[in-house]
Amino acid sequence: xxxxxxxxxxxxxxxxxxxxxxxxxxxxxxxxxxxxxxxxxxxxxxxxxxxxxxxxxxxxxxxxxxxxxxxxxxxxxxxxxxxxxxxxxxxxxxxxxxxxxxxxxxxxxxxxxxxxxxxxxxxxxxxxxxxxxxxxxxxxxxxxxxxxxxxxxxxxxxxxxxxxxxxxxxxxxxxxxxxxxxxxxxxxxxxxxxxxxxxxxxxxxxxxxxxxxxxxxxxxxxxxxxxxxxxxxxxxxxxxxxxxxxxxxxxxxxxxxxxxxxxxxxxxxxxxxxxxxxxxxxxxxxxxxxxxxxxxxxxxxxxxxxxxxxxxxxxxxxxxxxxxxxxxxxxxxxxxxxxxxxxxxxxxxxxxxxxxxxxxxxxxxxxxxxxxxxxxxxxxxxxxxxxxxxxxxxxxxxxxxxxx
Ligand SMILES: NC(=O)c1ccc[n+]([C@@H]2O[C@H](COP(=O)([O-])OP(=O)(O)OC[C@H]3O[C@@H](n4cnc5c(N)ncnc54)[C@H](O)[C@@H]3O)[C@@H](O)[C@H]2O)c1
Numbered sequence: 001x002x003x004x005x006x007x008x009x010x011x012x013x014x015x016x017x018x019x020x021x022x023x024x025x026x027x028x029x030x031x032x033x034x035x036x037x038x039x040x041x042x043x044x045x046x047x048x049x050x051x052x053x054x055x056x057x058x059x060x061x062x063x064x065x066x067x068x069x070x071x072x073x074x075x076x077x078x079x080x081x082x083x084x085x086x087x088x089x090x091x092x093x094x095x096x097x098x099x100x101x102x103x104x105x106x107x108x109x110x111x112x113x114x115x116x117x118x119x120x121x122x123x124x125x126x127x128x129x130x131x132x133x134x135x136x137x138x139x140x141x142x143x144x145x146x147x148x149x150x151x152x153x154x155x156x157x158x159x160x161x162x163x164x165x166x167x168x169x170x171x172x173x174x175x176x177x178x179x180x181x182x183x184x185x186x187x188x189x190x191x192x193x194x195x196x197x198x199x200x201x202x203x204x205x206x207x208x209x210x211x212x213x214x215x216x217x218x219x220x221x222x223x224x225x226x227x228x229x230x231x232x233x234x235x236x237x238x239x240x241x242x243x244x245x246x247x248x249x250x251x252x253x254x255x256x257x258x259x260x261x262x263x264x265x266x267x268x269x270x271x272x273x274x275x276x277x278x279x280x281x282x283x284x285x286x287x288x289x290x291x292x293x294x295x296x297x298x299x300x301x302x303x304x305x306x307x308x309x310x311x312x313x314x315x316x317x318x319x320x321x322x323x324x325x326x327x328x329x330x331x332x333x334x335x336x337x338x339x340x341x342x343x344x345x346x347x348x349x350x351x352x353x354x355x356x357x358x359x360x361x362x363x364x365x366x367x368x369x370x371x372x373x374x375x376x377x378x379x380x381x382x383x384x385x386x387x388x389x390x391x392x393x394x395x396x397x398x399x400x401x402x403x404x
Contacts, residue, residue: 006092006344009034009067011058011082014042016096016123016333017073023337024071025050027329030341033066058082062089069119069344071337072096075168076176080105083120087112092344094121094337098185099357101176102390103365104383106358113354120354121340124189127352128331130267131256132190134300135247138271139194144249145277147195150230151246154187158236163212170212173394178214180205180364184234189352189360191232194247195224197359202376203367207400209237215400220367250278252294269299365390372398 008030010020014037024032034053037043047054055061061070062085069092072082080100086093087109099122100106113120126132138144168174169182180188192198203220210216217235224230230247241261247254252273258266274281275293285292329338339351362379365386370377372389392398 004029004345006030006069006341007033007067008069008071009036009061010071010073011036011061012072012074012078012096013037013046014039015073017071019333020071020073020094020337021046021050023334027338027341029345034061034064036061058085062086062091067091069094069340073123075166075174076101076181077168077174080109083109084112087116087118087120090116090118092119092121092340094123094340094350095354095357096123097189097357098176098181098361098364099354100361101181102383102387103358103362103381104387106354106361107383110354110358119340119343119350120357121336121343121350122352122354122357123333123336124186124352124357124360125332125336126186126190127193128335131269131300132194134269135245135254135256136194138254138269138299139247143252143271143273144247144254145251146226147228147247147249149228149248150195151244152187152191152230152232153242153244154184154234155238155243156183156236156240157238158183158210158216160211163210170210170214171394172213172390175214176390177364177368178207178210178212178216178400179234179236180215180218180367183236184218185360185364187234188363189357191222191230192356192359192363195228195230198222198224198363198366198379200376200378201363201366201370203232203370205368205371205400207402208235208404213396213399215368218367218371220370222363267300270296271299272296371400 006029008024010017010024013021013035024030032050032052034055035043035047036055036058038056040056043054043056053066070086071094072079073096074082076098079095083093083095100109109120163170175182200223201220203218205215205218207216216237220232222230222232243258245256252271255270256266272294278292281292329335336351342348343350362381366377366379366381369386369389389398
């Protein structure tokens with residue numbers, strides 16, 4: 001590594017890896033030197049266009065000694081093995097979500113990184129999108145008082161065609177699960193970030209509609225410290241609508257809703273503050289059905305850019321024109337990338353660390369384990385117990401319950 005500069009490669013280039021390539025080319029402290037992908041034609045073509053080296057196997061990249069850090073954006077079952085190889089070779093790693101499919105792999109990566117003094121960043125970029133930083137600020141301000149209950153619901157349709165297009169997403173072996181590890185790991189990361197580490201979970205996962213072997217719907221109760229319980233539901237069997245995230249505390253509640261499935265509507269929060277704390281009102285209100293008053297306010301909202309896009313239908317044109325605007329590093333993949341680069345250069349921490357991502361993997365594994373055991377599962381999770389279940393799932397010795 002030359003002073004203040006990282007030599008960089010992206011492993012897995014045809015899907016979300018494109019974001020990493022773009023960020024690596026545009027970041028002033030990064031020099032993109034190589035691309036790696038098992039698709040020889042694709043990687044050779046793109047490397048030639050960009051004037052960098054190409055490899056079809058990450059071991060060749062490591063042997064060439066061309067880089068200080070890598071992005072890993074391959075299908076799920078490659079993330080941890082490639083991550084471990086890169087760490088063993090002394091590289092900092094930026095790993096796509098879910099980081100690993102099993103807690104045991106996530107722990108191994110973090111332990112190796114810590115032994116070697118290397119940085120791990122993970123691409124849970126939803127944390128940077130509205131309304132989540134606003135919700136985090138409200139929680140951190142203590143405005144809700146002691147948070148007691150939550151409802152967290154996500155729904156977005158995925159037809160069988162989704163699994164036909166990317167067959168690796170359909171299997172336990174290659175994807176490590178369905179909706180939990182794939183779509184909703186972002187929301188589980190948000191929950192852990194907002195509320196702290198979970199202490200226990202009870203859940204049921206099912207396959208209601210899909211031919212794929214993995215789960216397509218989940219219902220769980222996730223317990224956090226101090227008795228906080230979140231009712232959690234997610235499905236890929238319902239069109240995008242009726243998403244709701246609600247947290248209520250002793251002094252107020254906050255609601256993020258997108259009842260009509262409009263992605264931009266979910267940028268707004270409704271914050272309701274009680275006229276007296278619930279713990280006080282429960283003793284002081286005289287009538288048997290008296291309610292504490294709630295003062296409602298809107299926080300955030302649809303940005304003018306969203307409004308114009310929606311009204312004029314110019315999304316495509318504006319996306320195209322945004323290529324020619326200066327790169328912003330404060331949101332999405334660019335923010336994750338920039339935070340990771342600073343950390344690898346010894347100037348800070350990644351936005352989402354390997355240990356934080358390990359917590360989300362642990363929650364996902366815990367939800368699946370609870371469903372098969374039919375009872376509450378406590379954290380920290382017994383990683384070996386999950387590994388045994390996962391082994392049975394990938395061999396077809398255990399199956400997700402199907403309701404037809
Ligand atoms: N952060 C996000 O919002 C986000 C969005 C989409 C995907 N992802 C994650 O990114 C990862 C990749 O997903 P995708 O949708 O881009 O998948 P994809 O199948 O579209 O692309 C994966 C790429 O990796 C290559 N590849 C496969 N095995 C490889 C190996 N052993 N070595 C090198 N390259 C290999 C494939 O040829 C392909 O180019 C997954 O972990 C996924 O969950 C994250």
